[in-house]
Amino acid sequence: MTYPSRAALRLSLATAIGLFLTANAPPRDYRPSFRPETLKGPPAGVRNEVLVLGTTHLSNLPETPSLAHLAPLLDRLAAWRPGAIATEDLSGLQCDSLRRYPSRYAESVDTYCGDPTAAGRAVGLDVPAANAEAERLLAAWPAAPSPGARRHLAAVFLAAGERGSALVQWLRLAPAERRAGDGLTDELRAKLDKTMTQRNETYLIAAPLAARLGLERLWSVDDHSADTPESPDPAVRKAAENAIRGAWDNPSSQARRVADERLGKGFFQPGGVLALYRAMNAADAPALVYRSDFGAALAEPSGRGFGRNYVGYWETRNLRMVANMRDVLGRYPGTRMLTIVGASHKGYYEAYLNQMHDVHLVDASAVLR
Structure with missing residues (x-):
């Protein structure tokens, strides 16, 4: 009988170990080769341009700013001369649709629809x-x-409804x-x-x-069709609240709170309006939002996947909001659009808009100088 050599045994063992490791290794993420963001157009004609202005919700301010107070911001936006302005409002048509499904959307209609x-x-x-x-x-x-x-x-x-x-x-x-x-x-x-x-x-x-x-x-581009009612079970509602609030309790959230308080207190002081908008539209702002909010929720470990529910809703909402803007740009090619949205949306807006062949983003920081 002929026995395998030590070299052959080592090779067989290495092969077996390799197969075992391969079979038990975490799957690699598939990366598509087609990259729409690298295929920008059109080759001729006026481009579609979009400026995403992340904003605080003015309803959170302690008092109502006047147009004179907002003038430094308005002057810079006017100088950019948008031909269309999109806002974080539900369209009358979506509100009309949501009203037809009250078992799911009654609270959304009450909150967001006049x-x-x-x-x-x-x-x-x-x-x-x-x-x-x-x-x-x-x-x-x-x-x-x-x-x-x-x-x-x-x-x-x-x-x-507009x-x-x-x-x-x-x-x-x-x-x-x-x-x-x-x-x-x-x-x-x-x-x-x-x-x-x-x-x-x-x-x-x-x-x-x-x-x-x-x-x-204006163009109302918000979307709440991904809204779902809370669970009728109080225990589930409490568990979901604890999971999300626990995820939000992190150093990045604390950094955001400190910055927001400082910018809010200075809003009505000379230079305060532009200071706030420059901070909310800085290049590193979306990453901080992600770490404090959606990234933290995605990592929360509850067995019910409360954080994943929340992130799924958030991504769906932003995708549909961007689709509403893309619809306007498709109907009116060559549009320069300003879209005004809560600052937490800004990173998602820009990431999704940038995938579009016929959308060119404009740096808000340059406009706000």
């Missing part, structure tokens, strides 16, 4: 019909519309023309007057900027 019923009654249009009518009016919009035409379009936008766009029309009117008529009731006029001073970045930044630039509307 009631267009009074405006719809005033102009005789439901939400889909009002959106169609607004599109029809804008398609034939004259260069110098009458005050009555603007009042009517504002009323139609309110019926469409209060930000209605406010743009209101702001484009001379103060003496901001009155009832042409579809606007006294109730709707009062609503628009109140909206002008609400502590909200859509009403204090986006709409005044659009009016200043001669734009006729």
